[in-house]
Amino acid sequence: MVTTAPRVIVVGGGAAGFFAAIACAEANPAARVVLYEATAHPLAKVRVSGGGRCNVTHACPEPRELVKRYPRGGRELLGAFHRFGPRDTIAWFAARGVELKTENDGRMFPITDDSGTIVDCLRRTADQAGVKIYMPIGVRRIERGEAGFDVEFTDNSVGEFDRVLIATGGTKGSAGQTIAAQLGHTIEPPVPSLFTFHIDDPRIRGLEGLSVPAAATSVPGTKLKDSGGLLITHWGMSGPAILKLSAWGARELSERGYKFNVVVSWAEGRTVAQTHETLIAARLANLKKQIATWNPFALPARLWERLIIAAGITPETVWTSVSNNSLHALATQVAAAEFTVEGKSLNKEEFVTCGGVRLREVDFKTMESRVCPGLHFAGEVLDIDGITGGFNFQAAWTTGWLAGRAMSGVEQT
Numbered sequence: 001m002v003t004t005a006p007r008v009i010v011v012g013g014g015a016a017g018f019f020a021a022i023a024c025a026e027a028n029p030a031a032r033v034v035l036y037e038a039t040a041h042p043l044a045k046v047r048v049s050g051g052g053r054c055n056v057t058h059a060c061p062e063p064r065e066l067v068k069r070y071p072r073g074g075r076e077l078l079g080a081f082h083r084f085g086p087r088d089t090i091a092w093f094a095a096r097g098v099e100l101k102t103e104n105d106g107r108m109f110p111i112t113d114d115s116g117t118i119v120d121c122l123r124r125t126a127d128q129a130g131v132k133i134y135m136p137i138g139v140r141r142i143e144r145g146e147a148g149f150d151v152e153f154t155d156n157s158v159g160e161f162d163r164v165l166i167a168t169g170g171t172k173g174s175a176g177q178t179i180a181a182q183l184g185h186t187i188e189p190p191v192p193s194l195f196t197f198h199i200d201d202p203r204i205r206g207l208e209g210l211s212v213p214a215a216a217t218s219v220p221g222t223k224l225k226d227s228g229g230l231l232i233t234h235w236g237m238s239g240p241a242i243l244k245l246s247a248w249g250a251r252e253l254s255e256r257g258y259k260f261n262v263v264v265s266w267a268e269g270r271t272v273a274q275t276h277e278t279l280i281a282a283r284l285a286n287l288k289k290q291i292a293t294w295n296p297f298a299l300p301a302r303l304w305e306r307l308i309i310a311a312g313i314t315p316e317t318v319w320t321s322v323s324n325n326s327l328h329a330l331a332t333q334v335a336a337a338e339f340t341v342e343g344k345s346l347n348k349e350e351f352v353t354c355g356g357v358r359l360r361e362v363d364f365k366t367m368e369s370r371v372c373p374g375l376h377f378a379g380e381v382l383d384i385d386g387i388t389g390g391f392n393f394q395a396a397w398t399t400g401w402l403a404g405r406a407m408s409g410v411e412q413t
């Protein structure tokens, strides 16, 4: 039921802002919804996301499972995902002519493999719903006025609104966070979340592009551990086994100045003792072969050779001549190889920041501020971040949709 014709302003034309503006205008066609984008490029991150393909969401429909993919925000998002989760995202886009497909690892992309499909869909739908978009005009200041909010824009114009959504993303020191702080919110300090590790080590030097499908990673002296594919890069290591570690350890690793050690098992799920036994069995089965020519872990040959050298074994040595002690050293290189991390790089495929508006100051049913009624938040401006795989956009769609519906003034069912 339509209760009012609220004047609604959405600040920020990213995934969360567009989704919210559309949800608001569709729920209440009488609402006057405007969206302000500071740059001339709305939805810029959607366009570059997922290597230009846009990893829209993840095939993980069960909210209890889904929230495990959020180092920050999982608890608060549980109820929100029951109201609008990946299934709703898929249906939302399908209803507007965009089919999504699922890849083997659960990531979902438009069947066109082109992020432009998502950008066009959002822009077209916003247009059809009657959302008025202003750009490049940013919001400079927001104050609580007599009957709502007084907003000042970067072109020096001003406006008055009943409801405000801040969806300005997670950029460090963004205007959205400053405005939120001025309106009484606490800002958790922003630090990068998904990042790759700088490692200069002879075991991986020159092996860029090489990957291992099932590695396990951990950081000694912390509880951080994860698993998944590991990619050797020009600068060190990347891939899900590293990126997930970086997300869960975002604050801890930042506090250490990104200088720490990482232990890699190149063959996930094996202890050093089990690996040693496997190597002893391999020696029996391959007595006369050179150790570098075959490995029982299906590791890439060039990496295997580096691990052999790191264990102090000459690659040409025949298996039968390798001592138990040397095999133990090799088992350690396979199952618990320690590397020194000397810094971080942004992950080109997807990067996010953690930090932002403190979550307990926001009601996750409506995304409305608990300290400033009428003010709402959605997307990365909040202290929410997911691991890589479409989880960050899902959080943006969910929080945007909830905020938009709530701002529309239409009674929630």
Ligand SMILES: Cc1cc2nc3c(=O)[nH]c(=O)nc-3n(C[C@H](O)[C@H](O)[C@H](O)COP(=O)(O)OP(=O)(O)OC[C@H]3O[C@@H](n4cnc5c(N)ncnc54)[C@H](O)[C@@H]3O)c2cc1C
Pocket (backbone or CB within 6 Å): 011, 012, 013, 014, 015, 016, 017, 036, 037, 038, 039, 041, 042, 043, 044, 045, 046, 048, 049, 050, 051, 054, 055, 056, 057, 137, 138, 139, 140, 167, 168, 169, 170, 174, 175, 176, 348, 349, 350, 351, 352, 378, 379, 380, 381, 389, 390, 391, 392, 393, 394, 396
């Ligand atoms: C390279 C890259 C690839 C990524 N790939 C993926 C992926 O495949 N899947 C996934 O789930 N996540 C991905 N992410 C993360 C995802 O893009 C973000 O989590 C998501 O875009 C957050 O949406 P948002 O709307 O909150 O913020 P943003 O997309 O950052 O949008 C915020 C908008 O607000 C505008 N703005 C800021 N201040 C003001 C102001 N004062 N006035 C008006 N406008 C303002 C900004 O210009 C911007 O357009 C990727 C990120 C990057 C950087």
